Amino acid sequence: MTSRNHTQGSAWTPGLKQSSCFSLPSPGTRDSSGVRGFHLDHQLQLLPMDTSEKTEVVLLACGSFNPITNMHLRLFELGKDYMNATGKYRVIKGIISPVGDAYKKKGLIPAHHRIIMAELATKNSHWLEVDTWESLQKEWVETVKVLRHHQEKLATDSCDHPQRSLLMDRPGRKRKWDEQKQDSSPKKPQEPKSTGVPRVKLLCGADLLESFNVPNLWKTEDITQIVANYGLICITRAGSDAQKFIYESDVLWRHQSNIHLVDEWITNDISSTKIRRALRRGQSIRYLVPDLVQEYIEKHDLYNSESEDRNVGVILAPLQRNISEAKHSNPTA
Amino acid sequence: MYQVIEGIISPVNDSYGKKDLVASHHRVAMAQLALQTSDWIRVDPWESEQAQWMETVKVLRLIERSRSKTADYPVKHLPLHHHNQLLKSSAQMEDPDPSKTPSASAALPELKLLCGADVLKTFQTPNLWKDEHIQEIVEKFGLVCVSRRGHDPKGYILDSPILRQFQHNIHLAREPIQNEISATYIRKALGQGQSVKYLLPDTVIAYIRDHGLYSSDGSWTGKGKIS
Numbered sequence: 180m181t182s183r184n185h186t187q188g189s190a191w192t193p194g195l196k197q198s199s200c201f202s203l204p205s206p207g208t209r210d211s212s213g214v215r216g217f218h219l220d221h222q223l224q225l226l227p228m229d230t231s232e233k234t235e236v237v238l239l240a241c242g243s244f245n246p247i248t249n250m251h252l253r254l255f256e257l258g259k260d261y262m263n264a265t266g267k268y269r270v271i272k273g274i275i276s277p278v279g280d281a282y283k284k285k286g287l288i289p290a291h292h293r294i295i296m297a298e299l300a301t302k303n304s305h306w307l308e309v310d311t312w313e314s315l316q317k318e319w320v321e322t323v324k325v326l327r328h329h330q331e332k333l334a335t336d337s338c339d340h341p342q343r344s345l346l347m348d349r350p351g352r353k354r355k356w357d358e359q360k361q362d363s364s365p366k367k368p369q370e371p372k373s374t375g376v377p378r379v380k381l382l383c384g385a386d387l388l389e390s391f392n393v394p395n396l397w398k399t400e401d402i403t404q405i406v407a408n409y410g411l412i413c414i415t416r417a418g419s420d421a422q423k424f425i426y427e428s429d430v431l432w433r434h435q436s437n438i439h440l441v442d443e444w445i446t447n448d449i450s451s452t453k454i455r456r457a458l459r460r461g462q463s464i465r466y467l468v469p470d471l472v473q474e475y476i477e478k479h480d481l482y483n484s485e486s487e488d489r490n491v492g493v494i495l496a497p498l499q500r501n502i503s504e505a506k507h508s509n510p511t512a
Numbered sequence: 513m514y515q516v517i518e519g520i521i522s523p524v525n526d527s528y529g530k531k532d533l534v535a536s537h538h539r540v541a542m543a544q545l546a547l548q549t550s551d552w553i554r555v556d557p558w559e560s561e562q563a564q565w566m567e568t569v570k571v572l573r574l575i576e577r578s579r580s581k582t583a584d585y586p587v588k589h590l591p592l593h594h595h596n597q598l599l600k601s602s603a604q605m606e607d608p609d610p611s612k613t614p615s616a617s618a619a620l621p622e623l624k625l626l627c628g629a630d631v632l633k634t635f636q637t638p639n640l641w642k643d644e645h646i647q648e649i650v651e652k653f654g655l656v657c658v659s660r661r662g663h664d665p666k667g668y669i670l671d672s673p674i675l676r677q678f679q680h681n682i683h684l685a686r687e688p689i690q691n692e693i694s695a696t697y698i699r700k701a702l703g704q705g706q707s708v709k710y711l712l713p714d715t716v717i718a719y720i721r722d723h724g725l726y727s728s729d730g731s732w733t734g735k736g737k738i739s
Contacts, residue, residue, distance in 0.1 A: 249691075249710045256707035302716055429688060445697055445711070447659050448690035467689055469710075470549055 235377035252450040273307040290314040299471035319496035323401040380410040395501040406434035519553040538558035545715040624654040629663035650678040662676040702726040
């Protein structure tokens with residue numbers, strides 16, 4: 180697939196990809212069982228013709244959330260609007276997964292505060308939730324493992340609640356059509372059908388995308404798995420270099436159909452670093468973070484020069500791990 | 513040294529005639545909702561309730577006049593009337609004790625016009641402002657101008673003889689954390705059915721939805737099932 184979804188709001192019209200693998204009867208033809216006939220030579224991603232058949236998506240954001248800001252929350256809203264507007268997806272949930280303390284980033288305050296702030300921030304949201312699994316692990320967890328954890332959890336949930344998704348995500352596409360055949364009586368009311376287990380995708384800003392280039396920060400195989408098996412929804416400032424970045428990476432280029440770039444037209448510079456700096460300088464952060472978060476920070480005096488000095492001189496966990504693993508696999512290096 | 517004691521938003525009159533301006537009672541209501549949780553900023557609907565639009569400088573004059581008449585004022589209840597910008601009252605406090613009532617002349621709060629750098633630029637637009645009004649604003653009152661992306665307030669000041677002359681009375685406030693949420697963008701997003709959550713207070717979003725404001729077809733149905 181080479182579809183490129185770069186423009187926010189451009190709705191991609193669902194339809195069958197023309198390829199030699201398909202032989203499609205003339206539109207509207209149905210066989211005696213009422214199903215449009217297809218001949219599948221290969222397992223291919225079947226694109227939904229019926230607009231009520233959408234892939235359910237869960238947006239997962241990993242990060243320090245130190246603290247969570249309105250910018251983080253905006254990423255979710257932008258990602259959801261974009262994916263829904265393609266007509267191909269329906270975003271059903273957003274998950275905020277704050278990193279564990281073992282990440283050892285400079286200025287990182289204890290996870291329980293960051294979790295509480297994220298929960299306060301999403302109190303009034305019907306679809307955003309905070310997940311503590313990652314932060315509760317003793318060691319730092321690679322992002323791809325967090326994605327895997329949540330994807331497996333969704334698959335298990337689907338097993339337990341089969342009415343949630345009609346079809347299990349199985350390799351054999353023919354099974355899907357068999358089940359659809361039984362189901363496609365024209366008298367049945369049209370309900371939005373899901374195409375299997377909801378898919379988890381990584382939601383991020385351009386900074387995460389560009390961090391792929393930082394030496395030893397990411398394992399190449401992890402990046403590959405993220406874009407190949409899950410997918411990236413990257414919110415970028417309009418006119419940023421994200422497209423160029425993808426072009427210059429073989430791995431990203433190969434999986435570009437799974438990387439969705441979403442334009443952010445509002446210059447939103449509300450980084451956690453700047454929030455912490457403003458707090459140290461006695462400047463107001465009102466209207467940059469949710470009110471409840473601002474009150475919580477104030478009440479607990481969370482961010483000051485001492486907190487910013489946490490983990491000074493300590494090497495970041497992914498760097499530590501990747502460098503030492505490289506040494507073990509190549510002791511002469 | 514200044515101490516800011518109050519901030520007021522006064523939405524402009526409907527007869528200003530700006531494109532996409534919804535009825536003033538809505539704009540006042542939304543501002544009130546937005547400021548429910550603020551302990552120092554409030555809304556004044558007076559200007560929007562008048563029969564016609566009035567120039568900014570006249571609004572400032574009116575406030576000055578009403579202030580000087582009031583000998584003893586609990587500051588938060590002053591009837592301040594102004595343009596659609598936020599006006600800051602700042603008092604030079606020699607005595608930091610807030611419970612002491614300042615004498616009428618020494619501690620009369622200074623009224624300043626708060627605006628974005630884009631407004632400063634509009635001083636250059638032909639026929640939009642009278643030169644003598646601009647001078648009165650910067651000479652008698654003062655300006656607090658917040659930076660905005662794509663604007664060069666220092667440059668605007670240097671390019672204007674009037675502004676240059678009174679630049680000591682023009683305070684350029686920098687915005688260390690850029691957050692360029694323009695109302696134009698908000699209206700456009702709403703018209704396209706896109707989410708504006710976390711850009712506006714939830715109460716304002718609910719108001720917009722309940723009253724069907726800013727939608728392309730006059731009725732905004734929200735963002736779908738999950739919001």
